[in-house]
Amino acid sequence: MLGNQLKSLSFQVAKHGSLFKVGSNNAIRQFSKISRTSLATNTTTGELHVSTPIDPPSLHPPEGSSVSLKNSSRDDSQFGTRPIYLDVQATTPTDPRVLDKMLEFYTGLYGNPHSATHAYGWETDKEVEKARGYIADVIGADPKEIIFTSGATESNNMVVKGIPRFYKKTKKHIITTQTEHKCVLDSARHMQDEGFDVTYLPVNEQGLISLDDLTNAIRKDTILVSIMAVNNEIGVIQPLKEIGKICRENKIFFHADGAQAFGKIKLDVNEMNIDCLSISSHKIYGPMGIGACYIRRRPRVRLDPIISGGGQERGLRSGTLAPPLVCGFGEAARLVKEEMEYDQAHIHKLSEKLKNGLLSIPSTQLNGSPDPASQYAGCVNISFAYIEGESLLMALKDIALSSGSACTSASLEPSYVLHALGADDALAHSSIRFGIGRFTTEEEIDYVIKAIHERVDFLRKMSPLWEMVQEGIDLDSIEWSGH
Numbered sequence: 331m332l333g334n335q336l337k338s339l340s341f342q343v344a345k346h347g348s349l350f351k352v353g354s355n356n357a358i359r360q361f362s363k364i365s366r367t368s369l370a371t372n373t374t375t376g377e378l379h380v381s382t383p384i385d386p387p388s389l390h391p392p393e394g395s396s397v398s399l400k401n402s403s404r405d406d407s408q409f410g411t412r413p414i415y416l417d418v419q420a421t422t423p424t425d426p427r428v429l430d431k432m433l434e435f436y437t438g439l440y441g442n443p444h445s446a447t448h449a450y451g452w453e454t455d456k457e458v459e460k461a462r463g464y465i466a467d468v469i470g471a472d473p474k475e476i477i478f479t480s481g482a483t484e485s486n487n488m489v490v491k492g493i494p495r496f497y498k499k500t501k502k503h504i505i506t507t508q509t510e511h512k513c514v515l516d517s518a519r520h521m522q523d524e525g526f527d528v529t530y531l532p533v534n535e536q537g538l539i540s541l542d543d544l545t546n547a548i549r550k551d552t553i554l555v556s557i558m559a560v561n562n563e564i565g566v567i568q569p570l571k572e573i574g575k576i577c578r579e580n581k582i583f584f585h586a587d588g589a590q591a592f593g594k595i596k597l598d599v600n601e602m603n604i605d606c607l608s609i610s611s612h613k614i615y616g617p618m619g620i621g622a623c624y625i626r627r628r629p630r631v632r633l634d635p636i637i638s639g640g641g642q643e644r645g646l647r648s649g650t651l652a653p654p655l656v657c658g659f660g661e662a663a664r665l666v667k668e669e670m671e672y673d674q675a676h677i678h679k680l681s682e683k684l685k686n687g688l689l690s691i692p693s694t695q696l697n698g699s700p701d702p703a704s705q706y707a708g709c710v711n712i713s714f715a716y717i718e719g720e721s722l723l724m725a726l727k728d729i730a731l732s733s734g735s736a737c738t739s740a741s742l743e744p745s746y747v748l749h750a751l752g753a754d755d756a757l758a759h760s761s762i763r764f765g766i767g768r769f770t771t772e773e774e775i776d777y778v779i780k781a782i783h784e785r786v787d788f789l790r791k792m793s794p795l796w797e798m799v800q801e802g803i804d805l806d807s808i809e810w811s812g813h
């Protein structure tokens with residue numbers, strides 16, 4: 331297929347180290363380590379400031395080009411120069427205000443929140459309950475409906491395995507989609523091994539499911555519909571309210587993986603009839619290793635816990651809570667609610683700028699939905715035809731980016747999410763995800779637009795396929811030998 335031809339014809343990229351070679355038509359270019367600008371974090375406001383360049387730029391632009399790159403990224407003292415961070419779907423930088431909150435628990439408030447017999451336990455417990463309240467507040471839930479877990483992976487496992495197991499005597503069917511996060515897909519496969527049937531709904535070319543498909547897939551023994559709110563690779567937002575309505579009418583539990591949605595788009599579990607919602611702290615500027623699952627109490631959702639023990643968290647998730655993480659997460663949720671409007675406006679503005687800047691490059695395509703109501707602005711996924719995404723990432727070492735999800739980023743396989751949209755291998759191989767967050771600055775976006783223009787141009791000049799396209803050759807008419 332075209333993607334493999336692209337791979338073998340165009341580039342051989344030595345993945346490690348700061349030097350790499352790009353070769354085709356006997357042309358070998360060497361890039362040396364790209365230097366960076368300095369960004370400093372103001373620890374009270376959390377603002378990042380671009381300061382003066384530290385190193386002169388050392389990228390060798392293509393021959394004959396007058397391009398010279400500005401320095402681009404940050405120096406947080408002990409870590410040296412670092413790239414601009416545009417991978418907020420993988421994780422977000424911790425908000426300094428969250429860290430301030432967490433420190434209280436590593437110094438004074440060290441009691442076990444489950445210790446009911448003394449003040450150390452009570453004071454920590456009070457803080458834990460405040461955090462639970464802040465999280466519930468973001469989604470219109472009752473604090474009692476928030477169960478702390480280690481993250482969205484655990485929450486997804488808890489629901490996708492736990493609910494069907496509880497109801498297994500009468501119900502045998504689960505519905506999900508082809509573009510879920512791996513932890514939902516793997517949990518669903520696991521349930522198939524346990525004897526359940528799973529329907530994996532297809533998506534259209536924008537990544538959206540069809541409500542008719544959902545309705546048609548429902549059976550008498552369907553127990554659970556698990557559909558993610560915002561996709562982590564392309565940012566598309568599923569029609570949650572409509573899905574919730576269909577589920578409620580059919581008395582089926584509706585679980586949404588909200589890892590990329592919580593605090594980013596407006597979610598109301600009652601308005602949307604969501605029965606379970608997976609939440610992750612490190613996607614909202616909170617600490618890693620903590621998350622939650624919203625589990626509805628009325629009508630009550632029952633599930634078989636995957637972790638048994640002391641019966642904490644309404645018996646649904648045993649184990650001593652980690653107050654520094656829980657309360658850091660709570661603070662992150664409080665901030666995300668307070669600043670959602672501001673964050674959304676900031677992200678939207680930068681997203682528009684980035685999209686306009688990058689889509690002006692010829693032969694590019696935006697993946698996801700063009701409808702703002704169905705698309706989260708902070709996730710911009712673009713395919714650059716005739717370029718391998720991996721080669722582009724290698725040529726963009728001054729910008730931290732990914733071609734898809736973090737957990738599959740070590741693999742060179744094209745994204746299964748883009749495949750599900752109907753993208754061919756070549757397009758899937760040439761896509762890059764740009765994540766914009768609270769701390770992304772306009773200067774960074776300006777830098778990124780310029781850098782991508784230059785390097786796409788450079789890599790395409792190396793590409794025999796691009797050369798052929800420029801000469802007017804229809805690539806589809808070519809019979810490639812081998813695969």
Ligand SMILES: Cc1ncc(COP(=O)(O)O)c(C=O)c1O
Pocket residue numbers: 419420480481482483484486511513558560561562587589590609610611612620621736
């Ligand atoms: C959509 C989605 N679901 C689940 C997860 C897993 O979250 P966590 O890292 O909290 O386990 C992620 C994180 O990448 C995600 O993007």
Ligand code: FES
Pocket residue numbers: 331332333334335744755756759
């Ligand atoms: S071209 Fe066949 S897998 Fe990429």
